[in-house]
Amino acid sequence: MKRSVRNFIGGSWVDSATGGTFESVNPADTAETVATVAKSSCADVDNAVNAAREAFRRWRLTPAPKRGEILFSAGEILAGRKHELGELLTREMGKVLPEALGDVQEAIDMSYYMAGEGRRLAGETIPSELPDKDCKSVRVPVGVCAIITPWNFPVAIPAWKLMPALVSGNTVVFKPSSYTPACAAMLVGILGEAGLPAGVVNFVNGSGEETGDYLASHDGIDAISFTGSTAVGLGIAKTAAEKGKKVSCEMGGKNAIIIMDDADLALALEGAIWGGFGTSGQRCTSSSRLVVHRAVYDRFLDMFSAAAKKMRLGNGLDGKTDVGPVINAHQMERILKYIGVGTEEGAKLVTGGKACREGVCGRGYFIEPTIFSEVTPEMRIAREEIFGPVVSVIRAEDLDDAIRIVNGTPYGLVSSIYTGDVNKSAIAERELDTGIVYINSSTIGAEVQLPFGGTKRSGFGHEEAGGRGGGLDMFTKWKVVYRDFSGRLQKAQIDR
Ligand code: NAP
Numbered sequence: 001m002k003r004s005v006r007n008f009i010g011g012s013w014v015d016s017a018t019g020g021t022f023e024s025v026n027p028a029d030t031a032e033t034v035a036t037v038a039k040s041s042c043a044d045v046d047n048a049v050n051a052a053r054e055a056f057r058r059w060r061l062t063p064a065p066k067r068g069e070i071l072f073s074a075g076e077i078l079a080g081r082k083h084e085l086g087e088l089l090t091r092e093m094g095k096v097l098p099e100a101l102g103d104v105q106e107a108i109d110m111s112y113y114m115a116g117e118g119r120r121l122a123g124e125t126i127p128s129e130l131p132d133k134d135c136k137s138v139r140v141p142v143g144v145c146a147i148i149t150p151w152n153f154p155v156a157i158p159a160w161k162l163m164p165a166l167v168s169g170n171t172v173v174f175k176p177s178s179y180t181p182a183c184a185a186m187l188v189g190i191l192g193e194a195g196l197p198a199g200v201v202n203f204v205n206g207s208g209e210e211t212g213d214y215l216a217s218h219d220g221i222d223a224i225s226f227t228g229s230t231a232v233g234l235g236i237a238k239t240a241a242e243k244g245k246k247v248s249c250e251m252g253g254k255n256a257i258i259i260m261d262d263a264d265l266a267l268a269l270e271g272a273i274w275g276g277f278g279t280s281g282q283r284c285t286s287s288s289r290l291v292v293h294r295a296v297y298d299r300f301l302d303m304f305s306a307a308a309k310k311m312r313l314g315n316g317l318d319g320k321t322d323v324g325p326v327i328n329a330h331q332m333e334r335i336l337k338y339i340g341v342g343t344e345e346g347a348k349l350v351t352g353g354k355a356c357r358e359g360v361c362g363r364g365y366f367i368e369p370t371i372f373s374e375v376t377p378e379m380r381i382a383r384e385e386i387f388g389p390v391v392s393v394i395r396a397e398d399l400d401d402a403i404r405i406v407n408g409t410p411y412g413l414v415s416s417i418y419t420g421d422v423n424k425s426a427i428a429e430r431e432l433d434t435g436i437v438y439i440n441s442s443t444i445g446a447e448v449q450l451p452f453g454g455t456k457r458s459g460f461g462h463e464e465a466g467g468r469g470g471g472l473d474m475f476t477k478w479k480v481v482y483r484d485f486s487g488r489l490q491k492a493q494i495d496r
Contacts, residue, residue, distance in 0.1 A: 003035040005185045007044055007205060010051035011198025016206075017043040024181055027094040027325040028315040028364040034092045035182040040206035042214050045173070048202035049220035052144040052171040055199030060141050060169040062197075067167050068118020074194035075111030078104060081190070085155060087317065089183050093154050094324040094364075095279050096316040107159035107187065109448045113466050114163035121168070121472070130495065132486035139476035141169035142246055143222030146215045148208075148236070150228045151327055152282045154180030155187055160448075160464050161225045162191070162201065164471030173202045173221070175212050177228075179327055181205045208232065221245060225464075225474060227284075230385075230411075230457045237460050248461035248474045250453060252385040253413030255443040256289035256406040258428065260399065261296050263418035264440075269303050271418065271442035276391040277311060277369045278444060280326050284458075285414045285436075287443045289375075289382060290393045291402045297395050301373050304393070305350045308369040314360045325364040326388055332365040335388030339370055342381040347372040347392065377405045385411065399424050407433045412455030414443040435459060 005024075006013040020039035026032040038044075059067075078085070082104045089100040123138040147161045158176060165172050176184030188203045204211055208228075216224050217239050223246035226236050233249035240247035257275060259268045275287025292300050314321035326332050332355060339353050352370030367389055375382050375392040382392050396402035406415050416438035417428040425439045435454040436446065446452050451470040453463035462474035484490055 002033050003182050003185075005035045005037040005181045005205060007038045007040060007048070008185070008188050008192070008201070008203035009044070009048045010202070011192070016040045022178065024092055024179060026091050026364070027327050030363055030365075032091070034088075037181045037205045040204040040211045044204050044206075045211060045215050045218060048173045048204050049144060049218050051199040051202050052173050053220055055197060056141075056144055056171040059171055059197065059200050062169070064118040064121050064167060064169065066118070067169065068115040070195045071111050071118070071163055071167055072115035074191050075108050075115060077190045077193055078108045078111060082108065085183065085186055088186060089154060090316040090324070092180050092182050093151055094316055094327060096321050096324050097319070099279055100316065103153055103156045106153070106156035106448060110156070110159045110163045110465070113448050114167045117164070117472060118167050121476075123478070128482070129492060130484070130486070130490045133482060133484045133490060135480070135482050137478050137480045139168065139472065140479045142475055142477055143170060144220060145170045145172050145223045145225060145475065146218070146221045147172055147174040148212050148216065148224065148226045148228065149174075149176050149184070151177035151179035152279065152284070154183035157227050158184055158187055160452075160471065161227075162187075165225070165475045166196070166200065168472060168475040170223075170475055171200050171202075173204060173215060175204050175206065175215055178205070178207055216240070217243060219243070223247065223475070226250070233460060246474070248464070249459065250284070250464060251458050251460070252411060253284045253286070253454060253458050254289065254383060254385055254409045254411040255285055255287055255414040255434070256291050256416070257287045257443060258396070258402045258406060258415070258417040258419075259290060259292045259296065259300055260402075260417065260419040260421070260424060261293040262420040262424075263296070264420065265296060265300055265303060267440065268300070268418040269307060271416065272304055272391070273307050273311075275416075275442035275444050277308065277323050277389050280323055280367070281389040281391075282326060282387050283444060285443050285446070286387075287416070288386060288391060289406070290391060291396050291405050292393060293402070294395050294397060297393075301350065301393055305371050308371055309351050311369050313356050313366045313368065315364070318360070323369060323389060325366050327365070329365060331388065332367060335367055335386055335390060338381060338384070338386045338388070339390060342372045342375070342379070342390075342392070345379045345381065346374070347379060347381060348374045352389070377408050383409045399427060403428060403431045407431075410457040413458035414438070414454070416441060416443045435463070
């Protein structure tokens, strides 16, 4: 069934000011249009920002535990509609259904987690150096936040941003990816159903270059929370700096798994297949590099290619499918170009390397799971984010060499090491320059109660999600209050 996705402004679903639309299409079957979507103009963004500004006056004064209760209700509704939303997600984005359900589950987890924050949001009380004076710090909302998200986690990533923003008392203008608007609309609808007052979340659709750019630079926006490519993220960070807005950009990755000679190779194989080809390699945390100790390189490569060759491509709603499509024609072309670059650079194509256009793959954007061996760390396929089912296998001499290789790209999102030696795992944990390190586990598996973010070109600004240093730091400012009840002028640092 084709859906109609309208904008959501000031509590009402509305067409765009111009009446223009665009379509979102099933990447596994391009004959299926998933939704016809409102194409926003600058006037729509202006309306959304004005509605958010108006709603901020009341929402910031709503007690945080009450805000949390609404998020808890949203979590309950999401849980009840998990399957429906998961299926829509597979149709619109392509990932296999179990992963789509995991995407929705992350949003449920984040709703409940941030609902609980409504009863915490703690600041500090600290003694004053002067008598009859007290001091405290309190978290206050930043204001109106722009939330701009990619297509690869169309429910989880918006929820990672919306839930901490809302519980902190901010109002929001949310622009999702043009490739997954129907999933985003369902999430917004659920927040409305949960009891969010009109204008607290506003939702505008349209292209990144027009709607996204106009929103990010809008004078009525106080903070921007962006997830997407490094190129776009750095542009947004620049705009934010010029305009004095708070900003957080979660960006690309070139994540790696180290496999040592003492690793459990069967376990490492499962992690490499899951990390390399899960979500068709389209996770910011995908394991696009395997850095393998030379003593087990050949043996592991044989195991890895044999397992990859068995993977079945197809529609993610079919329970037999291991690997779904990539998102669109542009991405498909880009990935195939990178495969050509790998061959030209002298890497050895072990398996895959082509688009699949036969049988169930005939009407979608499918690429075979692809492995390159004999990859050296300087090659472009070892340094640049491909964002598809392409894995480069690199030989390492020893642990130091492996760590040097992993750290040798401009990115720093996730790394992992498989080893049976606790000392090696400790050295890796200390030396790997990434925001997240996994030991004896793939590069995938973040949980909402910890911060999420990368170093170098993978992250700029604040981490996301929960825990100390997570999303609440992005969506709140500290206000410090000194109260002097001495009845006389007291001078800090001077009265001694
Ligand atoms: P993208 O092209 O950068 O787009 C991300 C979002 O920004 C979309 O909503 C897009 O709108 C919008 N946008 C594009 N150009 C813009 C501009 N000039 N101003 C404002 N907004 C703009 O990224 P993507 O292809 O959707 O996602 C894949 C990338 O996201 C990969 O690099 C991946 O590593 C990264 N990612 C990072 C994380 C993380 O947590 N670090 C998580 C997931 C994904 P349109 O859709 O309309 O173009």
